Amino acid sequence: MNPQRLAVGRAIVLLMVGIVLQTTLINRFQDPFFGLSPHLVVVLVILSARWVDARAALLLGFTSGLFLDLLGGGILGLRALMLTVVAYAGLRMTSELPLRSVAGVWPISLLAEVVQFVIGTLAGRGTLLQAELLERSLVVPVLNLVLAALVFPLLARALRPRGRRQMV
Amino acid sequence: MRLRSGRDTPTFVFIVLVLLSFVLMTFDAQRTEQIGFVGVMRNGAAALFGPLQNGVDALADPFFEFVSGIASVTTLRRQNDSLVLENEELRARIQEVSRLELEVEQLRALLDLESKLELDTVPIVADVTGATEDGGLLIAKGAEQGVFVGMPVLNDAQLLIGRVVQTTERQAVVELLIDTPNAVIVDSPDGLTGIITGTGRAAELRFSVEFGAREVAEGTVFSTAGFGLPRGLQVAFAHETLTPLGDQITDARVTPLADFSRLPRYVLIVPLIEPPSSTTTTTTVPGSEPATGGGSG
Numbered sequence: 001m002n003p004q005r006l007a008v009g010r011a012i013v014l015l016m017v018g019i020v021l022q023t024t025l026i027n028r029f030q031d032p033f034f035g036l037s038p039h040l041v042v043v044l045v046i047l048s049a050r051w052v053d054a055r056a057a058l059l060l061g062f063t064s065g066l067f068l069d070l071l072g073g074g075i076l077g078l079r080a081l082m083l084t085v086v087a088y089a090g091l092r093m094t095s096e097l098p099l100r101s102v103a104g105v106w107p108i109s110l111l112a113e114v115v116q117f118v119i120g121t122l123a124g125r126g127t128l129l130q131a132e133l134l135e136r137s138l139v140v141p142v143l144n145l146v147l148a149a150l151v152f153p154l155l156a157r158a159l160r161p162r163g164r165r166q167m168v
Numbered sequence: 169m170r171l172r173s174g175r176d177t178p179t180f181v182f183i184v185l186v187l188l189s190f191v192l193m194t195f196d197a198q199r200t201e202q203i204g205f206v207g208v209m210r211n212g213a214a215a216l217f218g219p220l221q222n223g224v225d226a227l228a229d230p231f232f233e234f235v236s237g238i239a240s241v242t243t244l245r246r247q248n249d250s251l252v253l254e255n256e257e258l259r260a261r262i263q264e265v266s267r268l269e270l271e272v273e274q275l276r277a278l279l280d281l282e283s284k285l286e287l288d289t290v291p292i293v294a295d296v297t298g299a300t301e302d303g304g305l306l307i308a309k310g311a312e313q314g315v316f317v318g319m320p321v322l323n324d325a326q327l328l329i330g331r332v333v334q335t336t337e338r339q340a341v342v343e344l345l346i347d348t349p350n351a352v353i354v355d356s357p358d359g360l361t362g363i364i365t366g367t368g369r370a371a372e373l374r375f376s377v378e379f380g381a382r383e384v385a386e387g388t389v390f391s392t393a394g395f396g397l398p399r400g401l402q403v404a405f406a407h408e409t410l411t412p413l414g415d416q417i418t419d420a421r422v423t424p425l426a427d428f429s430r431l432p433r434y435v436l437i438v439p440l441i442e443p444p445s446s447t448t449t450t451t452t453v454p455g456s457e458p459a460t461g462g463g464s465g
Binding site for chain 2: 016019020021022023024025027028054055057058059061062065066067068069070071072073074075076077078079080081084085088091119123
């Protein structure tokens with residue numbers, strides 16, 4: 001099978017697992033992190049952009065966001081937009097160097113928080129002046145960065161083309 | 169920096185997807201998501217992920233409770249110290265509040281204003297399977313079990329924690345009282361009516377009175393005043409004395425009675441005996457929607 005297609009198939013499965021874990025476990029585990037939680041789906045979308053085709057990465061981001069919108073009670077399309085932007089930024093910032101890819105999670109997560117707040121404010125959900133924006137912008141990107149460092153090896157095993165894995 | 173497939177194709181796809189997202193937001197703004205194409209999509213997503221979410225929740229719940237308990241030991245110790253002090257203070261006020269409540273009940277009985285939350289209303293018990301990105305609750309009961317948009321949701325202590333804002337066949341989403349756009353009309357035992365809004369924080373709500381405000385004593389408990397919700401559901405209390413400015417109270421800080429710092433394992437959904445449209449008032453609250461409107465309350 002085409003290694004690119006295989007990588008996309010595996011990325012779809014990983015993102016589905018990510019959505020389930022995000023909505024069942026991670027969103028609930030907020031006590032130690034100032035009432036906030038890391039965003040596994042954002043991390044997966046950013047890191048997947050390293051291994052899958054650019055268009056597939058964008059579609060994966062959009063679809064993941066759409067599913068989060070459909071499962072939640074928020075604005076339909078908000079997270080689809082946010083994760084599409086995340087995927088695009090992931091494509092722009094991804095690098096052959098693993099460390100740089102992981103480090104890129106921090107600024108992209110920050111961008112995701114800002115996009116979410118701007119669109120949320122435009123759609124009448126809260127306001128940009130909330131103290132929550134500052135808290136989220138400080139905490140969530142750092143949590144995502146830590147999470148990215150943890151899941152990167154797993155993603156590398158699952159998504160790296162077989163030929164390249166044997167070479168490295 | 170690079171683009172794997174080169175040229176402008178990814179940028180074009182990106183622009184198309186961004187536009188598509190805005191189109192979806194337009195659907196949402198028109199509140200058509202409960203029916204038609206978007207309703208089918210929501211049901212499909214729930215059917216796809218619902219069983220997985222239920223399975224993960226069932227497997228991970230005991231472990232999660234354990235880890236969550238350990239993680240919050242320090243917080244709990246600190247809270248415990250302050251609560252001991254607070255408890256002594258509040259105990260002294262309970263007697264006064266009880267006396268006032270009794271008096272209000274007697275007055276209500278005299279005026280024939282009984283609570284619409286009838287005792288024979290059987291609440292629907294629903295397992296909480298997770299949380300949405302907006303901090304709402306995902307619950308494992310939906311339209312098939314009689315859960316509909318607008319129904320009030322209580323925790324195990326029978327305190328109001330939110331409202332159902334979205335339902336699919338077997339799942340529903342509850343928007344919590346503390347969520348920013350939420351608003352509930354409440355009254356105090358001495359008859360002062362105001363609006364409580366969410367702040368996005370677990371231990372903080374805002375209380376406003378548009379006109380006729382008077383001083384609210386510390387410890388005053390606010391309960392729902394009807395307007396699409398059953399009357400008499402306890403919502404919050406005044407942590408300190410609230411002093412009006414002129415005849416208004418604007419965004420005074422009050423404390424929710426329910427504990428929002430952790431998610432409940434199950435919730436009680438109260439079926440509305442009377443549809444909200446049959447209430448005698450047509451008052452609209454900024455930031456709130458009628459309970460049947462399918463929106464965030």
